[in-house]
Each structure stands twice: as structure tokens, then as C-alpha cells.
Amino acid sequence: MDALTSYFYMDGYAGFIWPAYAIVTAVLVGLWMISRRSLRDAERTLDTLSPPEDRQ
Amino acid sequence: MFHRFANPARFLRLAAAVQPWAAGATVVLLATGLVLGLVASPADYQQGETVRIMYVHVPSAWMAIFCYSALAGACAVALIWKHPLAGLAARATAPIGAAFTFLALVTGSLWGKPMWGTWWVWDARLTSVLVLFFLYLGYMALDNAFDDPGRGAKASSILALVGFVNVPIIKFSVDWWNTLHQPSSVVKMGGPAIHPSMLTPLLLMGLAFTTYYVWVLLIRIRREIIATKIRALQMRQAAGQGAAAPAAAPAPGEAR
Numbered sequence: 001m002d003a004l005t006s007y008f009y010m011d012g013y014a015g016f017i018w019p020a021y022a023i024v025t026a027v028l029v030g031l032w033m034i035s036r037r038s039l040r041d042a043e044r045t046l047d048t049l050s051p052p053e054d055r056q
Numbered sequence: 057m058f059h060r061f062a063n064p065a066r067f068l069r070l071a072a073a074v075q076p077w078a079a080g081a082t083v084v085l086l087a088t089g090l091v092l093g094l095v096a097s098p099a100d101y102q103q104g105e106t107v108r109i110m111y112v113h114v115p116s117a118w119m120a121i122f123c124y125s126a127l128a129g130a131c132a133v134a135l136i137w138k139h140p141l142a143g144l145a146a147r148a149t150a151p152i153g154a155a156f157t158f159l160a161l162v163t164g165s166l167w168g169k170p171m172w173g174t175w176w177v178w179d180a181r182l183t184s185v186l187v188l189f190f191l192y193l194g195y196m197a198l199d200n201a202f203d204d205p206g207r208g209a210k211a212s213s214i215l216a217l218v219g220f221v222n223v224p225i226i227k228f229s230v231d232w233w234n235t236l237h238q239p240s241s242v243v244k245m246g247g248p249a250i251h252p253s254m255l256t257p258l259l260l261m262g263l264a265f266t267t268y269y270v271w272v273l274l275i276r277i278r279r280e281i282i283a284t285k286i287r288a289l290q291m292r293q294a295a296g297q298g299a300a301a302p303a304a305a306p307a308p309g310e311a312r
Contacts, residue, residue, distance in 0.1 A: 010105040042282040
């Protein structure tokens with residue numbers, strides 16, 4: 001077993017460690033993307049309601 | 057009417073300045089924390105390689121509690137001083153806190169199976185964190201359950217404040233009751249009971265999760281401020297259309 005395979009094998013605990021990191025990545029990246037898209041959508045709606053030069 | 061937006065307008069300028077720094081700090085801290093946690097730090101003498109789950113599990117659990125405290129604090133400010141930004145901050149914090157609580161539960165389960173021999177146990181620590189997750193969900197559901205956002209915010213704020221009693225229960229559950237969960241090894245009398253080679257990546261990941269919270273919170277508060285403006289504009293336009301209609305005999309006053 002080469003060094004990289006043995007690293008990813010994690011002494012037999014790969015099935016617990018990597019899913020933990022995968023789900024954390026998925027949830028944090030997903031929440032960031034949802035939040036950003038929601039902001040963009042709101043900005044677009046505001047632009048249709050009032051042109052930017054009319055604001056404030 | 058516009059004086060109410062004065063504070064949020066100032067906040068928007070501040071948010072635009074802070075956001076790139078929060079994003080950059082998150083990326084740098086996460087990269088460093090992950091390299092140290094996944095590669096440089098040693099395996100635990102008892103738990104072996106599974107200790108690496110700690111670097112995402114513990115920061116998630118810290119943030120679950122931190123976000124709920126922030127939520128309850130913001131709700132108190134919104135209820136007592138009617139500060140408009142506090143209500144928006146509370147609403148923006150809840151989904152982030154719920155996400156961290158979910159992650160603490162799932163990564164804890166993935167750590168519990170190889171170390172305790174079970175995915176789940178109904179003990180004090182795990183159950184109180186599950187209750188925290190439901191409190192977040194309840195807050196969000198109640199916040200959106202009313203047509204009038206003001207009434208929804210009031211009802212959900214009261215729920216968040218009552219639910220705050222759960223925070224010390226989570227913190228001290230490992231001391232008050234017999235539990236499979238280990239007691240705190242970082243914040244304790246006599247200093248942390250954890251070697252610097254593991255403490256450093258743990259603290260870096262904790263900081264990274266904190267800057268991530270600030271980053272996403274700013275995005276979400278900006279969204280809530282714009283949503284408030286949209287509602288005000290739509291109400292004004294609806295009132296304007298009402299005034300233009302022939303049936304509207306008396307001159308309508310201000311929108312609202």
C-alpha cells in the first residue's frame with residue numbers, strides 16, 4: 001500500500017472521517033451559495049421596483 | 057419613514073467593507089486548519105485517526121451554541137429597543153446556527169459509531185443539542201408563520217428567548233449527568249487538556265467557522281435589509297395605485 005492510499009485509508013476509519021468532512025463542506029458551501037443567490041435575487045427585485053438612481 | 061433606514065444604510069456600507077476580509081480570513085484559516093488537522097497533527101493515542109473528526113465536530117458545536125446566544129441576544133435587543141437591525145440580524149443568524157447544529161449532530165454521530173459503538177444515544181448532551189436544533193427550526197417556522205413580518209418576529213423572538221434556557225443545559229450537561237460524551241477539554245480549570253499539536257488546528261478551525269459565520273451573516277443581513285426596502289416600496293406603490301383609482305374618494309395619507 002503506497003503512502004497516499006494508506007493516508008486516505010485512515011487506519012480503517014476512512015468511512016467515518018471523510019463523510020464527516022464531506023458533509024461539513026457540502027452544508028457550509030451550500031448555505032453560502034443559497035445566501036448569495038438570495039441576496040442577488042433581492043437586489044434584482046429592488047432594481048425592477050426602483051431604478052438605482054432613485055434610491056436613498 | 058426613511059430615518060428608520062438610516063442605520064441600516066450605514067450598516068450596508070460597513071458590511072461591504074468587512075465582507076471581503078471575512079471571506080479572505082475564512083479561506084486562509086480553513087486551509088491552514090485543514091492542513092494542520094488532516095495532515096500535520098498526530099493520531100490520538102486512544103481514539104486513533106478518528107480524532108480528526110474533532111476538527112469539524114467541536115467547532116460546529118461551539119458555533120451552534122454561539123449562534124444561539126447571538127440569536128437570543130439579537131431577539132432581546134429587537135424586543136426591548138425595537139432596533140430594526142437587531143431583528144434582521146436574528147432572522148439572518150438562525151439558518152446558520154441551524155446548519156452548525158446539524159453538522160455537530162451528524163459529525164458527532166460519525167465519531168460516535170467507531171468510538172462508542174453507536175450512532176446515537178439519548179443522553180443529556182446529545183438530546184439537549186437535538187433540542188437546540190428543533191429550537192432553531194421552531195424559531196424559523198414561527199418567524200415565517202405570520203402574514204405581518206412584525207408579528208412573526210415578535211412571536212419567534214419570545215420563543216428564542218425562552219429557548220435560551222437550553223444553552224447552559226447543553227454546556228453543563230456533561231458535568232450534571234452521566235453521559236457517554238466527554239467533558240470539556242479546551243475550556244477548563246487549569247488550562248486545556250489537549251496537546252498543542254491538536255489544539256492549534258482545533259482553534260484555527262474554530263476561528264475559521266467564526267469568520268465564516270460573520271461572512272454569511274453579512275450576506276444574509278444585506279438580503280434582509282433589501283427585502284425590507286422591497287416591502288416598503290411595494291406598499292407605497294400599492295397605496296399610490298389606490299389613490300389613482302376613481303373609487304378612492306378621500307385622499308389617502310402616507311403609506312401605512
